[in-house]
Amino acid sequence: MSATRLLVVDDEQDLLELLVRRLKRKGFEVDSAGTAEDALELVKKNDYDIGVYDIRLPNMDGIELLKETKKLQPDTEVLILTGHGTIDTAIEAMKVGAFDYIAKPYNLSELELTIAKAVENKRLKEKNDSMKKIIAQHNEFNIIGDSANFKEVLEMTRRIADSAVPVLIEGESGTGKELFAKALHYWSSRSEEPFVPVNSGALPEHLLESELFGHTRGAFTGASQDKKGLVEAAKGGTLFLDELGEMPLALQVKLLRFLETGEFRRVGDVRERHITVRVVAATNRDMEKEVAEGRFREDLYYRLNVVKLTIPPLRKRKGDLPALIDYFIGKTKDPLLRLSSDALAALEKYDFPGNVRELSHLIERGVLLSRGNLIEAEDFLLPHVKISHAAPVQTQLCSLEELEKIHIENALRQMNWNKTKAAEVLGISVRNLYRKIDQYELKE
Ligand SMILES: Nc1ncnc2c1ncn2[C@@H]1O[C@H](COP(=O)(O)OP(=O)(O)OP(=O)(O)O)[C@@H](O)[C@H]1O
Ligand SMILES: [Mg+2]
Structure with missing residues (x-):
């Protein structure tokens, strides 16, 4: 590890020299300055771990210098030497980001101790940041699949991740659109900025506008204070417009303007605001059809469709099944657990209307219902698979709700209606199980 680098700033020359000599003897690398202006020049050129600034300096004071330092090098920890003013200035220093303050006249060993604490704090923060990065890249980012047409989409995603142009992700439900939107974000240089999803279908039009662009106090009933919208929350990062096809027409106009100029207004506000974000949109609708039928603005569609990622449905890339199943x-x-050859064959024949999400649920269920160390075809409760001991299973596709009902009934029967045990294999609470029993009117 390289030596800790300090910047000490004080206009009292003798004190400054004494301090610098002492800190150097302790093994620190030390630069010094007598004014905030000189210090700032040094901060522009070098990376400092720790700054020790006297609060009272000619012209620009220690607090101003602290603020400027934080702008240039947010990771530098700053200690403020006070003593001239009241406690208020010390508190102000803390508010603008000082690590700590020390009252003059100070005891040198006390100062050293505080420096040691600041160094330790900085080291922990750095460790934490790099852990976060590793977690973001490894855990969230397992995109599984090596079939040729899937790999093509993955490679394209990597290539365009760092660009600022809007991306439209198309794909059926459960194909991984959100996963790819996150990949575009985390594989870009914006990865440390926010990734903000917006579900265009979840809210009525007027609420969606204020959710997206924010509002001012009193803009509508219930707007008791100014509020930032999601666009502002995503500043510098990625705004993910999910279910794009459900965006109301009136809002599409405002979105188009924002995409073209970066400008928008909070609901009820006269002020124009400007923000830079990368916009990624996703849809499981056929957007050309939406445009042709007048539900989606053509100009907005072209604006968003600069780059299109089309994620193929799982039934068109069955080659990805083994890797996804293992995963x-x-x-x-x-x-x-492993799959029996029949089980694999059953999945290979199935066409997965719910795509990868459905596969992940099938596997979870298969693991739950399996006995021994193989998952058998019947353990998947595939909608078209008859199961000898099971409750009536439809011969055609059924809704998730129906499937849930059947599955719960099945679990209860296998556990002889012991609700604690059934809840355990289902992975839900007993209370939740009672609620479901009620909801589906299940009887022993
Ligand atoms: N290639 C893949 N590798 C690993 N996990 C995947 C893959 N594709 C999808 N998933 C997982 O499947 C689930 C569904 O994916 P996601 O939510 O991204 O789909 P979607 O296309 O946004 O679906 P919807 O249209 O229903 O919103 C998620 O849990 C996701 O992590
Ligand atoms: Mg989604």
């Missing part, structure tokens, strides 16, 4: 089994509490 999802690996995430369950029985990561060593």
